[in-house]
Amino acid sequence: MVRLITHNLLACHVKGCNTNNFPLQFKDVQIELREAEFNPDFLKGFMPKLEWKALVDAARQLGDTTLPLEQPEMLDDEFLKNLHHVLLEIHVEEGVMTCSNCKHEYPVSNGIPNMLLAEHEIG
Amino acid sequence: MIPTPDLSHLTKEDFEHVYEPAEDTFLLLDALEVDAQDLKNIAPTICLEIGSGSGCVLSFIGGILGPSTLYLSTDINPHACRCTRSTGAQNKVSIDPINVGFASPLYNRLKHAVDLIVFNPPYVPTFEDEVRGAQDTRDIQGSWAGGLDGMGVTGVFLEHVEELLSLHARFYLVAVKDNNLPKIQQNMLKKHGLQSEVVLQRRAGREHLFVLRFVRNVM
Numbered sequence: 001m002v003r004l005i006t007h008n009l010l011a012c013h014v015k016g017c018n019t020n021n022f023p024l025q026f027k028d029v030q031i032e033l034r035e036a037e038f039n040p041d042f043l044k045g046f047m048p049k050l051e052w053k054a055l056v057d058a059a060r061q062l063g064d065t066t067l068p069l070e071q072p073e074m075l076d077d078e079f080l081k082n083l084h085h086v087l088l089e090i091h092v093e094e095g096v097m098t099c100s101n102c103k104h105e106y107p108v109s110n111g112i113p114n115m116l117l118a119e120h121e122i123g
Numbered sequence: 124m125i126p127t128p129d130l131s132h133l134t135k136e137d138f139e140h141v142y143e144p145a146e147d148t149f150l151l152l153d154a155l156e157v158d159a160q161d162l163k164n165i166a167p168t169i170c171l172e173i174g175s176g177s178g179c180v181l182s183f184i185g186g187i188l189g190p191s192t193l194y195l196s197t198d199i200n201p202h203a204c205r206c207t208r209s210t211g212a213q214n215k216v217s218i219d220p221i222n223v224g225f226a227s228p229l230y231n232r233l234k235h236a237v238d239l240i241v242f243n244p245p246y247v248p249t250f251e252d253e254v255r256g257a258q259d260t261r262d263i264q265g266s267w268a269g270g271l272d273g274m275g276v277t278g279v280f281l282e283h284v285e286e287l288l289s290l291h292a293r294f295y296l297v298a299v300k301d302n303n304l305p306k307i308q309q310n311m312l313k314k315h316g317l318q319s320e321v322v323l324q325r326r327a328g329r330e331h332l333f334v335l336r337f338v339r340n341v342m
Binding site: 001002003005006008009010011012013021022036037039041042045046049051088110111112113114115116122123 | 168169190191192193195199201204205208217219220221222223224227228229230231232233236261
């Protein structure tokens, strides 16, 4: 499943594509919402690993505007619940992820991102 | 005792395309169980399995570490990605599979950020040109054919694994005697500063299997 937590970790890996290759842009997506168990400790532990702007942009692209533009210092329950929903409950099941730099398209099918490259694209 | 993951949802057809857990898989599970308490103490934020196959190993780790870890998997074989996800679901472990060889889309974002990596590679010595062909099929052949000394695939990942490992990370690798363990261990220490130990070893038919554990050399 391409949850936004995973999307936040994936960069284009085409040979020679080293700048502006993250985040990948969603296109033609079908999303499913699936409830996940709320785990504040996990969220707090994971926050330092997030690229915040990329997460907020991706969430907005998918129609969720609950996250603030800047990562807040005070982590109240409402914020953590919104973060939980964005990171773990929005599943991109179908669609395409495109690199802003080289325009390579990575399809998502049945919730699995296909990041395979052709021989000449492998670095 | 940590239960062996339930794979009853997988069919004979699935195992025509995806490696079915065998002695090597079970040795890796046993090694992870030996280290279970240490792994809990590390409390990994991110755990990554390279070549997750049926998803048995990652689901087992999920049983040790619980829901406070992100479980990522890669496999070049799309059938394996599908099985990994369903095996996770069957065992109540959320796994995010990525259909790719090794971990190359993750290096950019996960530099020195992964706390636990496991890799049960195609380690069987074969003719050299068999490795490439086997990986290209993106099917079950790629799960065992390993080239001349069985290191054709493993060697590629060993060159890069250090870039992913966090300070207190552990990396578990399955190998066989033919892979030349002393050479692997020496190389990893000299070139990448990773110390290693054999956690478990076992003879299974013609194979002499090992599980190696790598950690950063903190001198």
